[in-house]
Amino acid sequence: MDMTFTPAEQAFRREVQAFVAENLPAPIARKVADGVEMTRDDMSTWMQILAKQGWLATNWEQKDGGPGWSTAQKHIFEEECAAAGAPDIIPFGTRMVGPVLLAFGTPEQKAKYLPGIVSGEMLWCQGYSEPGAGSDLAQLQLSAKLDGDEYVVNGTKIWTTQAHMADMIFVLARTDNSGRKQDGVTCLLIDMKAPGVTVRPIITIDGRHRFNQEFFDDVRVPVADRVGEAGDGWRIAKYLLGHERSNAAGVAGAVRMLKKLRAIAKAERAEGETLMQDQDFRRTLADVETRLEVLRMTAMRNLARASADKPVGAEASVVKLGMAEIRKDISELSMQAGAYYANPFDPKAIREGWGNQQPIGADYIFKLAPDYFEMRARSIAGGSNEIQKNIIAKRTLGL
Amino acid sequence: MDFELSEDQVLLQESVTRFVADNYSFEQRRKLVDTDQGYSDKQWSQFAELGWLGMPFAEDVGGYGGTPVETMVVLEEFGKGLVAEPYISTIVLGGGALVHGGTAAQQQELIPQVAEGNLKLALGFAERQSRYNLADVQTKAEKSGVDYVLSGMKSVVFGAPTANKFIVSARTGGAARDEGGISLFLVDADASGVSVRGYPTVDGMRAGEVTLDGVKVGADALMGAEGEGFGALETTIDYAIAATAAEAVGAMSALNDMTLEYIKTREQFGQPIGKFQVLQHRMVDMFIAHEEAKSMAMMAAMRIDDEDPNERRKAASATKVQIAKSARFVGQQAIQLHGGIGMTDEYAAGHYFKRLTMIDRSYGDGDYHLARFGAVS
Ligand SMILES: Cc1cc2nc3c(=O)[nH]c(=O)nc-3n(C[C@H](O)[C@H](O)[C@H](O)COP(=O)(O)OP(=O)(O)OC[C@H]3O[C@@H](n4cnc5c(N)ncnc54)[C@H](O)[C@@H]3O)c2cc1C
Ligand SMILES: Cc1cc2nc3c(=O)[nH]c(=O)nc-3n(C[C@H](O)[C@H](O)[C@H](O)COP(=O)(O)OP(=O)(O)OC[C@H]3O[C@@H](n4cnc5c(N)ncnc54)[C@H](O)[C@@H]3O)c2cc1C
Numbered sequence: 001m002d003m004t005f006t007p008a009e010q011a012f013r014r015e016v017q018a019f020v021a022e023n024l025p026a027p028i029a030r031k032v033a034d035g036v037e038m039t040r041d042d043m044s045t046w047m048q049i050l051a052k053q054g055w056l057a058t059n060w061e062q063k064d065g066g067p068g069w070s071t072a073q074k075h076i077f078e079e080e081c082a083a084a085g086a087p088d089i090i091p092f093g094t095r096m097v098g099p100v101l102l103a104f105g106t107p108e109q110k111a112k113y114l115p116g117i118v119s120g121e122m123l124w125c126q127g128y129s130e131p132g133a134g135s136d137l138a139q140l141q142l143s144a145k146l147d148g149d150e151y152v153v154n155g156t157k158i159w160t161t162q163a164h165m166a167d168m169i170f171v172l173a174r175t176d177n178s179g180r181k182q183d184g185v186t187c188l189l190i191d192m193k194a195p196g197v198t199v200r201p202i203i204t205i206d207g208r209h210r211f212n213q214e215f216f217d218d219v220r221v222p223v224a225d226r227v228g229e230a231g232d233g234w235r236i237a238k239y240l241l242g243h244e245r246s247n248a249a250g251v252a253g254a255v256r257m258l259k260k261l262r263a264i265a266k267a268e269r270a271e272g273e274t275l276m277q278d279q280d281f282r283r284t285l286a287d288v289e290t291r292l293e294v295l296r297m298t299a300m301r302n303l304a305r306a307s308a309d310k311p312v313g314a315e316a317s318v319v320k321l322g323m324a325e326i327r328k329d330i331s332e333l334s335m336q337a338g339a340y341y342a343n344p345f346d347p348k349a350i351r352e353g354w355g356n357q358q359p360i361g362a363d364y365i366f367k368l369a370p371d372y373f374e375m376r377a378r379s380i381a382g383g384s385n386e387i388q389k390n391i392i393a394k395r396t397l398g399l
Numbered sequence: 400m401d402f403e404l405s406e407d408q409v410l411l412q413e414s415v416t417r418f419v420a421d422n423y424s425f426e427q428r429r430k431l432v433d434t435d436q437g438y439s440d441k442q443w444s445q446f447a448e449l450g451w452l453g454m455p456f457a458e459d460v461g462g463y464g465g466t467p468v469e470t471m472v473v474l475e476e477f478g479k480g481l482v483a484e485p486y487i488s489t490i491v492l493g494g495g496a497l498v499h500g501g502t503a504a505q506q507q508e509l510i511p512q513v514a515e516g517n518l519k520l521a522l523g524f525a526e527r528q529s530r531y532n533l534a535d536v537q538t539k540a541e542k543s544g545v546d547y548v549l550s551g552m553k554s555v556v557f558g559a560p561t562a563n564k565f566i567v568s569a570r571t572g573g574a575a576r577d578e579g580g581i582s583l584f585l586v587d588a589d590a591s592g593v594s595v596r597g598y599p600t601v602d603g604m605r606a607g608e609v610t611l612d613g614v615k616v617g618a619d620a621l622m623g624a625e626g627e628g629f630g631a632l633e634t635t636i637d638y639a640i641a642a643t644a645a646e647a648v649g650a651m652s653a654l655n656d657m658t659l660e661y662i663k664t665r666e667q668f669g670q671p672i673g674k675f676q677v678l679q680h681r682m683v684d685m686f687i688a689h690e691e692a693k694s695m696a697m698m699a700a701m702r703i704d705d706e707d708p709n710e711r712r713k714a715a716s717a718t719k720v721q722i723a724k725s726a727r728f729v730g731q732q733a734i735q736l737h738g739g740i741g742m743t744d745e746y747a748a749g750h751y752f753k754r755l756t757m758i759d760r761s762y763g764d765g766d767y768h769l770a771r772f773g774a775v776s
Binding site for chain 1: 525527528530531532535555575576596598599600608666667669672675678731735739743744745749750752753756761766
């Protein structure tokens with residue numbers, strides 16, 4: 001057993017570090033550090049910088065326009081990007097639609113959509129959830145009826161992250177109501193500017209605009225934009241779940257949050273000393289730090305399995321569950337560090353930073369409570385903690 | 400032993416319940432907290448007419464002689480509707496400081512105005528470096544002839560933007576974090592040298608940073624004896640802990656009701672999600688958390704006026720520790736059990752969660768009060 005990376009992998013790490021240090025625009029890095037809302041421009045700028053280097057579609061083979069990296073390289077890349085404070089890549093294009101098109105798309109679809117995905121110019125969002133279909137996704141009702149060589153789409157999708165910035169949405173729609181629910185689901189690619197698509201922003205409890213509800217009112221979608229056959233939607237969705245994202249970015253993100261928390265604890269005063277000198281605080285911090293070590297090691301074990309082409313199933317859920325909890329806890333501890341200054345709420349500062357305004361309290365404090373509120377979504381989005389546990393219970397433990 | 404409310408207390412409870420039902424639907428509250436001021440003057444006058452503003456004060460200064468139990472009754476109902484009027488800042492904090500620290504003359508002059516709804520108070524007790532330690536006061540009050548000159552900054556002063564008068568702690572002697580040498584002063588909001596930077600707080604309430612830049616006040620602004628204000632301040636904050644415990648209990652009860660209703664009606668996998676045992680047990684734990692908090696809010700209401708300061712401190716800190724645990728659990732799980740809709744600003748649950756979270760950020764969090772309880776018991 002050996003938990004070090006090979007010399008080649010270590011050299012690769014240095015290469016990534018150097019690239020990010022040189023190319024990540026300072027204003028974007030500052031926004032990430034301050035937790036200020038990213039605009040579509042910020043996102044595209046960074047994605048296109050990576051794309052030019054050929055490093056955007058990190059999980060793709062070279063023949064498809066990706067770098068053809070090993071699992072370890074992908075892990076290192078995500079770790080270094082997060083550590084350097086690069087914004088998270090919008091996953092919907094390169095990590096979701098892209099792989100789906102590579103596996104199931106027609107040559108025409110590939111030609112039409114893959115270049116925009118690899119270059120980062122075309123932004124996507126994921127339309128799975130509906131008001132009546134969350135954990136029970138198969139219950140989805142967005143209706144797509146065939147009319148000549150077009151589908152006529154009616155209904156709604158909800159909680160769609162970044163739909164307000166996206167050019168395209170890939171949806172799971174219902175084309176058949178007769179048999180098993182899963183068998184009537186079809187995957188469609190819909191232009192967000194198509195007539196009949198409207199987007200309603202939904203503001204979250206932290207005061208930010210992250211997700212939306214979309215209404216589809218007789219939206220006409222060419223059959224050419226159907227992925228796979230009618231009724232293949234569920235199989236495609238499952239294929240994507242099988243291509244579960246690596247946890248590296250999550251672990252590195254938590255490390256970054258922790259680093260920030262330490263800085264806050266060193267700056268905040270308590271009883272004439274720094275908060276960091278407070279015994280109780282240090283114990284709580286140490287507890288979180290040791291838990292993060294556990295997660296990091298568990299993620300490494302998954303990485304080793306994946307590198308050896310062994311299946312990573314419930315093990316990935318173990319890390320997802322742990323990540324959700326630890327990120328929630330770090331954000332809670334950060335808010336606790338702010339004491340009374342967790343109270344002030346300035347939505348404009350949260351979106352745009354303080355600018356020329358004098359901050360209320362220290363400049364890092366004002367968004368600690370909103371971040372804590374936002375983090376609650378970690379155990380809801382992308383399969384809630386309860387659903388993850390149901391899956392482990394059923395698939396792994398045979399209950 | 401008698402844990403029942405008296406007849407008068409039941410009547411009081413019914414009238415507050417009715418007020419909240421009529422005026423604090425989620426939509427009504429949302430509109431209200433989105434206004435500049437964040438609360439309604441009309442409702443404040445209504446509180447005065449109903450006798451709620453004078454309730455905790457002695458009859459000889461224009462009050463109704465209520466006990467902390469009456470305060471509990473009012474605030475528990477307020478908590479159910481997340482009432483946004485500055486009741487805690489004016490009545491519990493400002494009024495409390497007058498009661499525990501004010502001279503007879505100050506009480507005679509000011510409490511009737513408070514009870515009539517014509518005077519709003521705010522208590523400035525926290526500072527940038529103080530966290531929850533009430534004795535960590537750097538604001539200075541220097542003698543200048545018979546007057547005092549105040550300089551310093553008070554942090555996150557609840558109710559500051561619309562307060563007519565502030566009561567602030569300032570150091571007239573002693574070293575950093577000494578309890579001795581802290582004095583309480585009354586300061587007019589429009590006095591020269593006072594500036595307020597007001598802002599909304601995450602729970603929709605209002606607070607502000609209050610800067611005192613060479614503010615001159617007369618000797619009659621000093622509350623009680625010079626250098627001996629700490630005891631009154633600490634007592635006032637302990638009363639505020641009892642009062643906000645009741646508010647938190649009310650908020651938890653509303654949030655639990657809402658969540659229970661939701662899991663009974665929200666269907667996934669062909670059945671109400673409340674049929675899943677893991678959610679049933681979670682809901683039971685939330686129910687237990689509320690019951691535990693309620694026990695402690697009642698205990699605080701009955702014990703906070705204990706003559707023995709250590710008994711009072713223990714009552715307040717033990718209560719705050721439990722409120723911290725319960726409020727955190729109920730708030731977090733209410734969001735979890737609601738799923739995506741719980742994360743949205745347009746749904747009520749998040750607003751209760753936020754208020755509960757900020758109650759935990761006020762007057763000392765759970766860790767702070769665990770240590771304080773350990774130190775006095
Ligand atoms: C921040 C955020 C971003 C999101 N982004 C997207 C996106 O881009 N695209 C998209 O399609 N969706 C997105 N979602 C939606 C997300 O996938 C759903 O919220 C999630 O699947 C849960 O569904 P629901 O909200 O309907 O909750 P419900 O499914 O109604 O769940 C409510 C509660 O019941 C529990 N529950 C449900 N079933 C069971 C069971 N069988 N056993 C035990 N407990 C159960 C859940 O765990 C939860 O606690 C996002 C959500 C959030 C919060
Ligand atoms: C010290 C001791 C003294 C006792 N004294 C008496 C006595 O005086 N008289 C008497 O009649 N009996 C007595 N009992 C027996 C006791 O009542 C049973 O042990 C108890 O009812 C559990 O039954 P079981 O042991 O068959 O476990 P099971 O019922 O098989 O339970 C096993 C586990 O499954 C869980 N479980 C079972 N059903 C559910 C469900 N629907 N949902 C979720 N979890 C579930 C249980 O909580 C437990 O963790 C005693 C037991 C002990 C340990």
